[in-house]
Amino acid sequence: MDIILAAEPEIRLTAFLSVLAAIALWELAAPRRRRDIPRVIRWSNNLALVVIDTAILRLSFPILAVGLAVLAEERGWGLFNIIEAPFGLAVILSMLLLDLAIYLQHVMFHAVPALWRLHRMHHADLDFDATTGLRFHPIEILISMAIKLALVAALGPPAVAVLLFEIILNATALFNHANINLPRPVDRWLRWIVVTPDMHRVHHSVDPRETNSNYGFNLPWWDRLMGTYVAQPAKGHEGMTIGIEQFRTTRDLWVDRMLIQPLRGPASGHALDTSALTPTSRNSLWTLENTVLGSRVTQKGTHDETTYVLAGRSGCHTPPASTGQHGTGH
Numbered sequence: 048m049d050i051i052l053a054a055e056p057e058i059r060l061t062a063f064l065s066v067l068a069a070i071a072l073w074e075l076a077a078p079r080r081r082r083d084i085p086r087v088i089r090w091s092n093n094l095a096l097v098v099i100d101t102a103i104l105r106l107s108f109p110i111l112a113v114g115l116a117v118l119a120e121e122r123g124w125g126l127f128n129i130i131e132a133p134f135g136l137a138v139i140l141s142m143l144l145l146d147l148a149i150y151l152q153h154v155m156f157h158a159v160p161a162l163w164r165l166h167r168m169h170h171a172d173l174d175f176d177a178t179t180g181l182r183f184h185p186i187e188i189l190i191s192m193a194i195k196l197a198l199v200a201a202l203g204p205p206a207v208a209v210l211l212f213e214i215i216l217n218a219t220a221l222f223n224h225a226n227i228n229l230p231r232p233v234d235r236w237l238r239w240i241v242v243t244p245d246m247h248r249v250h251h252s253v254d255p256r257e258t259n260s261n262y263g264f265n266l267p268w269w270d271r272l273m274g275t276y277v278a279q280p281a282k283g284h285e286g287m288t289i290g291i292e293q294f295r296t297t298r299d300l301w302v303d304r305m306l307i308q309p310l311r312g313p314a315s316g317h318a319l320d321t322s323a324l325t326p327t328s329r330n331s332l333w334t335l336e337n338t339v340l341g342s343r344v345t346q347k348g349t350h351d352e353t354t355y356v357l358a359g360r361s362g363c364h365t366p367p368a369s370t371g372q373h374g375t376g377h
């Protein structure tokens with residue numbers, strides 16, 4: 048185990064780069080949706096964010112999840128080390144419980160307004176591809192790691208289970224954000240086992256009813272069990288609009304703007320946002336639905352401040368990106 052632990056950064060980096068390269072090629076060969084934003088803008092900024100996130104994470108914690116699991120094994124900390132559960136059972140249960148924790152944490156990040164401010168940055172990407180799966184605010188990464196460390200300390204999972212879970216989660220996050228066109232029967236079958244791109248894309252819809260669904264990153268079962276599963280976007284995968292109502296300019300896709308997004312505008316759109324139920328908001332949603340003619344995002348203007356607006360039947364409906372207001376101004 049010491050050898051595996053010593054090589055953990057290399058193992059994870061190699062797995063990550065291999066999966067990213069494979070999925071990037073797959074996206075080129077069989078894309079699901081037309082791209083609206085030049086790849087160079089999104090990829091350079093999303094990947095720069097990964098570097099920043101990794102550096103902050105490594106500098107902030109003296110030990111990460113796998114290291115803590117090794118320490119817990121040595122010291123006899125945590126449930127599985129105390130009851131001495133059979134190894135195979137402990138591996139499977141640990142991975143299931145870690146995945147359930149990630150699901151619940153994701154629901155929490157949508158429900159609590161302050162946490163939604165951090166997490167909405169993941170949703171503010173205006174296209175949906177493998178690099179979207181890497182786009183998380185560093186503070187969300189730190190909170191997420193703190194929760195994971197607490198769970199590892201309490202559970203005492205085999206270190207191998209934690210390492211496997213981390214590698215699988217990295218790979219599935221790239222896969223389920225991929226802009227790839229899986230044959231429908233394959234998707235129908237596969238989404239019983241793992242969250243597919245078509246399943247997770249629903250979660251990136253601008254429609255709050257769809258944003259607040261399909262929280263799973265790995266196993267699709269929690270959404271089905273907990274009642275948060277939405278099979279398909281109402282407007283179809285090609286017709287749906289990706290993102291949130293706030294932050295719809297190309298400038299918002301730059302890494303410096305991403306980092307300050309939690310501080311900008313109201314925390315509207317979170318899962319407990321009751322304004323989503325007010326007549327104003329219903330009207331807003333109705334307007335959105337009726338102006339989204341096929342929901343294709345069109346480009347207005349040509350420079351950094353390009354606003355990606357929803358194409359209307361007559362004129363354009365501009366989401367309130369500049370005012371940061373939600374449910375008003377339509």
Ligand SMILES: [Zn+2]
Pocket residue numbers: 153157166169170250
């Ligand atoms: Zn989310």
Ligand SMILES: [Zn+2]
Pocket residue numbers: 169179180224247250251
């Ligand atoms: Zn996502």
